[in-house]
Amino acid sequence: MTTVQPAPAKPDEDVSSITEAITRSRWAPFRSLIITVLNLTVFFTIWQLIALAEVINPLFFPKATAMFSAIYTGFADGIIGPELWHSVQNFTIGLIIASVIGIPLGLLMGGVRIVDLILSPYVWAMAALPRVALIPLLILILGFGNSMQLTIIVLSAVFPMMVNCMEGVKTVDPSLIRAGRVFGANGPQMYFKVILPFTLPFVISGINQGIARGLVGMLIGELLGGGGEGLGFLLDRAGDQFDAPMLYGTLLILAVLSVGLVQGMRWVERRAAPWRDQSRV
Amino acid sequence: MTQAVPSITDPALLGDGGTLTGRKPLIEIRNVSAGYENKRAKTRLIALRDVTLEVYPGEFLAIVGPSGCGKTTLINMIAGFMKPLEGTITVRGEKVDGPSADRAMVFQDYAVLPWRTVYNNVKFALENRRPRPNKDELATRIAKVLAMVGLSGFEQSYPYELSGGMRQRVGIARALVSDPEILLMDEPFGAVDAMTREAMQAEFEKIIAETGQTVFFITHSIDEAVALADRVVVVSSRPGHIKEIVDIDLPRSRFAEGVKSNPRFGELREHIWGLLQAEALGAKIGGAGV
Ligand SMILES: Nc1ncnc2c1ncn2[C@@H]1O[C@H](COP(=O)(O)OP(=O)(O)O)[C@@H](O)[C@H]1O
Ligand SMILES: [Mg+2]
Numbered sequence: 001m002t003t004v005q006p007a008p009a010k011p012d013e014d015v016s017s018i019t020e021a022i023t024r025s026r027w028a029p030f031r032s033l034i035i036t037v038l039n040l041t042v043f044f045t046i047w048q049l050i051a052l053a054e055v056i057n058p059l060f061f062p063k064a065t066a067m068f069s070a071i072y073t074g075f076a077d078g079i080i081g082p083e084l085w086h087s088v089q090n091f092t093i094g095l096i097i098a099s100v101i102g103i104p105l106g107l108l109m110g111g112v113r114i115v116d117l118i119l120s121p122y123v124w125a126m127a128a129l130p131r132v133a134l135i136p137l138l139i140l141i142l143g144f145g146n147s148m149q150l151t152i153i154v155l156s157a158v159f160p161m162m163v164n165c166m167e168g169v170k171t172v173d174p175s176l177i178r179a180g181r182v183f184g185a186n187g188p189q190m191y192f193k194v195i196l197p198f199t200l201p202f203v204i205s206g207i208n209q210g211i212a213r214g215l216v217g218m219l220i221g222e223l224l225g226g227g228g229e230g231l232g233f234l235l236d237r238a239g240d241q242f243d244a245p246m247l248y249g250t251l252l253i254l255a256v257l258s259v260g261l262v263q264g265m266r267w268v269e270r271r272a273a274p275w276r277d278q279s280r281v
Numbered sequence: 282m283t284q285a286v287p288s289i290t291d292p293a294l295l296g297d298g299g300t301l302t303g304r305k306p307l308i309e310i311r312n313v314s315a316g317y318e319n320k321r322a323k324t325r326l327i328a329l330r331d332v333t334l335e336v337y338p339g340e341f342l343a344i345v346g347p348s349g350c351g352k353t354t355l356i357n358m359i360a361g362f363m364k365p366l367e368g369t370i371t372v373r374g375e376k377v378d379g380p381s382a383d384r385a386m387v388f389q390d391y392a393v394l395p396w397r398t399v400y401n402n403v404k405f406a407l408e409n410r411r412p413r414p415n416k417d418e419l420a421t422r423i424a425k426v427l428a429m430v431g432l433s434g435f436e437q438s439y440p441y442e443l444s445g446g447m448r449q450r451v452g453i454a455r456a457l458v459s460d461p462e463i464l465l466m467d468e469p470f471g472a473v474d475a476m477t478r479e480a481m482q483a484e485f486e487k488i489i490a491e492t493g494q495t496v497f498f499i500t501h502s503i504d505e506a507v508a509l510a511d512r513v514v515v516v517s518s519r520p521g522h523i524k525e526i527v528d529i530d531l532p533r534s535r536f537a538e539g540v541k542s543n544p545r546f547g548e549l550r551e552h553i554w555g556l557l558q559a560e561a562l563g564a565k566i567g568g569a570g571v
Contacts, residue, residue, distance in 0.1 A: 175392040178362060182386045183455070184410035193405070197396045275395035275441045
């Protein structure tokens, strides 16, 4: 009855590979940089104008230029340099210690039930406890020294790292585990080829949170620990001396430091797990 | 006329052509029941009850049934992910005890490793078990299956750069590359769009004609089951049990000959539809009565 020819199966259109050269303006790569520079210039100019108009008491609102010159002379006279170095060094060492302890332990907690059962109450309690509460105890035990400052950094950073790593391992897609089993992955192969790569973004976000909390820990230790060293100490002293330009300058240095770290980690995250960021071009 | 094929437990009763008759079954599912424990309610949900089924070498067996009737449970037991509560599953006479190289699987959600390129995803199926093929053989085999599924040129792409249909092609290539005896497929085209799905069914029929795997194929699409399978097992819910096994006596290669306009296709489709609909109605009436 029917004379209609059945339509032949159409090949999937996806398969024909089509690539096209993209032509962009030469300025495109610099665009966001230019915008940022302009943005900051406008910001500091307005700041300067408000300060010059003295609508706010100059005691706590210095001119932007005064702040920059405080930073400049601070470095030139060797006031900022050693403190900055002290903080950076402490922070780096603290973060490394926290990673070395927190990441493997967190991964272990995610993978081995009994370790999880034993450690979890302590980890959650410590992760939730505001770090400042530990200062008096730490001062009691460790005194006003570097070891106390380092300890607070480690304690601040280690728990977010552990929790993230643990969550990462626990959320591994069960389908991927099944695929691993079907295609013959044994214990170590499963761990290294499926679980760890899946967990990597969680590890990185654990490190991110560790950095953020570690910075807070660092400042708390330096501000309240009375060690007489570090950027926190610089802040404390500038406050005591009503040295607003120096106070603002130190804050600016801290801001630059934090933004640099956060952006750096975001860069690492994109590189390490490009599949998580599907919409990015 | 629609012709109801009786439920088969004896291979000698199997359909015409004699292709399956007299062969030893490759997979034997004997009186299998399966369930899931609910620890809180201290109850056990029976997902499958007393399923007996044989799968013959080189056969394309499709399972159709409503959602939740235990299809995935059954395929997971054949794959070796879980054990039956009662009964046995054997492959070539050996009791299934975990996954093995003779059974590869294609997953509904693809389950490709997002951090690996297409090439390395396929390689995954060859690199874990021993003996491992050497580098040249690896490359040749991977190139061959990628060409087969139409992914040549995408070796270095990552899954997130591919469409759903293409990701599943990776899943199929990965399952085929080690040339396993059995291909287990759990609604492999369930998540791809209708047009791509049709194209992939056609391609898949061609691929299987070439490679000759025994295919255990789960679907909830009656059309898909009739178009692809040698036999269709109709499973009813709940708990799932086999309602009927329908011989699909359509000539191959089916897609090339426009199977869907074949009147016999319509008959078989109607027949299976009737079985499942009676099921759905029965369930409703039964549910209201109780
Ligand atoms: N892991 C599980 N735990 C508890 N119940 C489950 C689990 N997996 C499936 N079930 C139940 O078992 C029944 C059969 O499920 P499944 O085999 O996935 O069905 P299908 O694949 O046919 O849709 C369903 O009622 C489902 O809710
Ligand atoms: Mg299912």
